[in-house]
Amino acid sequence: MHLSTDMRRAYALAVRRRALTAQGVAEELGLDEPEADRVIAGLVELRLLQQDAEGDLFAAVAPDSAQLRLLGPLVREISVMQEKADRIRADLGSLLPVYWDEVESAAGQIEVVRDLDVVLTLIEEFSARATTEVLTSQPGGGRPVKQLETALTFAQELLERGVRMRTLYQHTAQFHQGTAAYVVHVAPLGGEVRTTASGFPRMLVFDRRVAVLALKGHPEGALVLRNENVIDVLVDTFERTWVGAHPFPLSYSKGQIVHVSSEVKDAIMRLLVVGESDKKIAARVGLSLRTCQRHIADLMQEIGARNRLHAGYLLYEQLAKSDADVLK
Template sequence: MPSKNSYRTHPHAETELCEDGKRLYASALRFGRIARTEVEPAPCLMEFALLHPDPDDAGWLRPVPPAAALAQRLHPLEREIQDRRTLAVRLTDSFEPFMAITAQDLPTTHAITVLEGINRINSAIELAIADCKSEILTVQPGGGRSEHSLTEALERGRAVIARGITMRTLYQHTARHSQGTLAYAELMAEGNVEIRTLEELIERLMIFDRTVAFIPARDDSDVALELRHPGLVEYLAKVFEQLWARAVPLLEEAPYAPPTDGISGVQRSIAKLLVEGHVDEAIARRLGMNVRTCRAHIAKLAAALGSGSRAQLGFLIAQSGILDRDH
């Protein structure tokens, strides 16, 4: 008999035989039997039930016919397949009444779909781009884009332009300080692409053919909403058009308000958000600048108004009347 160690050091997949096993099983089939001592190098023959003891002589083994061995090994698989088929029939029977209900109406499209994870969000957007026929509207808050982001945007943009699709994109004024963003705008201006900027924007927005829109569902950008309800998409398209009408082409000079009493237009925007109670991080995000730049503007604003503390700054902003001026 083969030792336990031989089984442990001689593993096989269920569908395999080792070279020794193949040779010895073939020999047993040819001669009708084989000595036990010969099969010790191939314990898989006994494990797979391809040999059984010779009833006339314990020192010999007889081969199981291949057809019988195959049937024996296929039986549990066929039984499992049959069980799966039975389960499938039962599941179909369970859902049949509901299928009949939905068959009475036209198929409906999910008005709101929650997309979790960057990969799923990107896949949904790529599908929307592929299905787009005529128009893409996007709002991209924040400052200048990274080189990697701009390269990807350029490749997608050129592919879209080649299909005759128009694109309109809104950035914030702070993007004007990014040479990469300006270079991207000049390249894209050769096609049906327009880019404008505003000082303050809503959160990220993408609209395709005014039939599907994407908006963030959380600040960390890991969850987004895919919107297909006509009323919701049309509302967002109107919001975009209102912002677009107030925006300035990126490749033209932005109409920055001239400083008044040493306070620039950007600082007045920051002052308004400070009075509303926003913290530095929120102000920076809304105006598309980093927190350090935002705090530098706050320091200049405090110096211009003679404020010695953050609490006093809010009072001086309200007292100065700078937010009442048309800018």
Template sequence: MIDDEPDVLIDREIDATTVRIYQLRVAHPTDHPAELAERAGLAADQVRAAERLLSRLGLLQRTPGGGWVAINPENAAESLLAPMEGDILRQRVAMAATRERLHALSGDYLEARSMRSARTSIEAVEGIENIRAVIDDLARTCTESLDALVPGGGQSEAALSAAAPLDLELLKRGVRIRSLFQHGARRHRATARHVSRITAAGARVRTAGVLASRMQIYDGELVVLPLDPGHSAAGVALVRDPSVVDYASQFFQLSWGAGLDFDGTGEEDAPVAGTAPIGQERDVLLMMAAGLSNDEIADRLGVSARSVSRVVANLMTRLNATNRFQAGVEAATQGWLTS
């Protein structure tokens, strides 16, 4: 039924006429097209075209008597998207298997790189105490700049207590510090206090929606990366290879340029009615449209599921939507998913 026009799911929006016909079919399931056309004040051809589109979307189904019955949008979405979700799941499984096979080579790679000269090698450091010792040493020897990506939203008291004296000492020596947190850090009191303290001393701090991994770049010459982004305590890699450091610096600059200044209040500007979402709101909307649950969105943004629920509820209200499917349709209609 949808094979003859596969692009209907991607390229064609649900216009006001189609929505009106769908509503009338819900209210008047036994009407003939001519009756429905009269109710809607439309031509019969317009009604038939709208019904064909609704049928391809799974929102209308034929009855044994040849009429139409309207289907709940959530049920239609499940039926229509199930094959695609199956394909995505299979791709994710294949990606996970490939990732595991590649990760299995990490030890061999690091061992081989350790045979190169110290200035171009990758040094692996494991154990939390060893990591702290290395970070302390890098902070003592840093002379020009420290750029850091800090994912996870609000930071733990232990992490902030360890970072504060190092950052303040660097700033006192005239080292330029730029830190990019996630938007969720704005509403975390301890993190907001820490940011206020270091910005008062001269640091620059911004926030972004999703950060791929923790990263620190010292003097534009050495980058510290986690061996396992999902478990920071697993260890870090100290990379001095110029090409890798240059790539990391460009990646940081790109992320920094897209960030929002952290003003120290711990809150983002309130959304203005009728305007497209920005910042964390836009990140949540895009992930909603991609089919992620509130818990999955919270994990990626480094915020609580309750915070995501509040943002979702606000978006649904602004879009005048009663469910996520309807919110996605309305957001696409308003251009919020592409602006």
């Protein structure tokens, strides 16, 4: 209720006269009776006038008393609502530590590291703590000599402590002199190395508790995972690839070379069928782009393909027939 000018004048009149009537208000303030009645009703609603028992006279009430009488119920209602809000705030607030502990724990299970020195330090630390097994997969063919020297020191320390170590390479790594020399050193110590034609992620898994993966777009960085569920998936992928892989040969024969070449060719064919680019095919089978393009050109000439699309169609039919023969 807004306190109008007429209501202010009527209240002042009531204070001076101690009591007044609606008729008196009309006469003193020059109002008609309906207007005077509205003014009196408004002051009563604001608790600034109090009606006597007979209902004819209205006495002025002190503003502070009127305020208490008018706002009391509202203040009590606000107080109740405030108490309710405080209880809700306290109850929900008590859950914040639970929430943030879990969030921080989850965040700690995935760590992005972009500095090579930090990555190497972490790998050294994880290696020193490993007690059961380390799984490594190194796609892309042979590795640089410096990396192989570091890997050899890393592998020797693990194997001498009795930690099992299994490594996956792609077939093309068999023809890399540095990688072959690495395998010759670790095999007598118990290191197990296999190769496969298909691609797989670059990673290290320590005791199936922490994994270090290549960081996309940052060749010197790494993604460190500590989430057991994610690591289980990575290990399962490794195991599936391991079962179908072949032991890294310590010596070579013509038959071995032919077999490896055949598997690489088959992998290229399957990737061509699904429409992968030359660059992606090269990365998946561990060949340089130029070597891979030469293999693709030879393959297209061999099957008589007019273009890439025609090659995909012919290879699809050839692979379908080959797979059907295997199932017979």
